[in-house]
Amino acid sequence: MNTLLLDSDDADEHARLDDVIGAVERAFGAYERGNAQMPAKSYIDLPQYNGDFRSMPAYLDTGEWDAAGLKWVNVHPDNPEDHGLPTVLGTMIYSDPETAFPLAIIDGTTLTMKRTGAAAAVATDYLAVDDATSLGIVGAGVQSYTQLEAISEVRPIEEVVVADKDEGRIQRFVDTYGDAFDVRAGSIAEAGHCDVLSTVTPVEEPIVGREDVGEYTHVNAIGADAEGKHELADDLLLDARVVIDDHEQCTHSGEVNVPYGEGVLTDDDIYGEIGQLVVGDLSGRDAETGVTVFDSTGLAIQDVAAARVAYENARESDAGYAFGMIDTDAR
Incomplete structure (x- = not known):
């Protein structure tokens, strides 16, 4: 039995977004139903290198399939300038839950981008207006x-x-998508008055206020992934229907972590977790809903779900590099 190695190109091709979105939605549902195990993310801080390592293991059972894996990921902000490497690098080990055999080793950086986008898509599907045609x-x-x-x-x-x-950066984005969408540069307020807004910055001082978003805008707050990061102003969060991916992670390192730690925002100001929307325990957008916010910290169950998609699709296409990492004759 071989382990499948999937590099960034393989992961990009076979972790197809439509499949990943569906898998991530099922993962949120499994987690809400109690059919997942996801220990707290552990950190190894390396101040001498201005970076850290993070380990993210998880197991989930959706009722249709189960999956397990571990993502080993870092954040090293000096990488691009000092080493010509991405700030974030990740490696995903995808395992068979029944035997623990390592089915695949997958580029975790690509998977992270895919599952992060997928989580925003799931939240957008539940919380944005049905006829949303503009994205900031x-x-x-x-x-x-x-x-x-x-x-x-x-x-x-x-x-x-x-x-x-x-x-x-804006020009590269426009060059990439200008043929498929009506793409233009604009101010934060112009972006925020779109039907959907995604914020993907590492700031620690809020840059999006209540006046910067429309009356019914849905906001995906993606950038905050560590304690102290904070993209959205407190008045915006307090005026919005706030949905989080996980209470422990979000209150420690998500978009709500700063106002929550200061007591400005409490549990009463958090509508619920995304899994509650998926399983139907809470409604998404209704006629009385105004601004909505999804606080996405990124969960290990999302990585495992995305890894399963990449592995299954690659296996069906006979893609990747198969190698014998484990001596299956050993007893």
């Missing part, structure tokens, strides 16, 4: 690409407004 994006880095690609799977997006201080 604040922050035109690598995550912005899968935000557009994934959200356009669940809503008929036509117009895209991108805000970023780096004009080069």
Whole structure:
């Protein structure tokens, strides 16, 4: 029995977004039903390298399939300038839950982008207006690409407004998607008055206020993934229907972590978790809903779900590089 190695190109091709979105939605549902195990993300801090490692294991059983895996990922902000490497690098080990055999080793960086976009798409499907055709994006880095690609799977997006201080990033984004969408540069307020807004920045001082978003805008808050990060102003969060992916992670390192830690925002101000919408315990958008916010920290169950999609699709296509990492004759 062989282990399948899937590099970034393989992961990109076979972790197809429509499949990943469906798998991530099932993962949220399994987690809400108690059919998943996801220990807290553990950190190894490396201040001497201005970086850290994070380990993210998970197991889930959707009722249709079960899956297990571990993502080993980092954040090293100096990588691009000092080493010509991405800030975030990830490796995914995807295992057979029954035997623990390592079925695949997959580029976790690509999977992270796919599952992050997929989570935003799931939230958008439950919380955005049905006829949403415009998408605003604040922050035109690598995550912005899968935000557009994934959200356009669940809503008929036509117009895209991108805000970023780096004009080069905006131009690259426009060059990439200008033929498929009506893409233009704009201010944060112009982006925020779209039907859907995704914020994908690492800021620690809020850059999007209540006045910057429309009356019925749905906001995917993606950028906050560590304690102290904070993209949305407190008045916006307090005025919105706030849905989170996981209470422990979000209150520690998600978009709500700063106001929650200060007592400005409490559990009473959090509508619920995305899994509650998926299983039907809470409604998504209704006639009385105004602004909605999805606080996405990224869960290990999402990585495992995306890994299963990549592995199954690659196996069906006879893709990737199969190698004998384990001596199956050993006893």
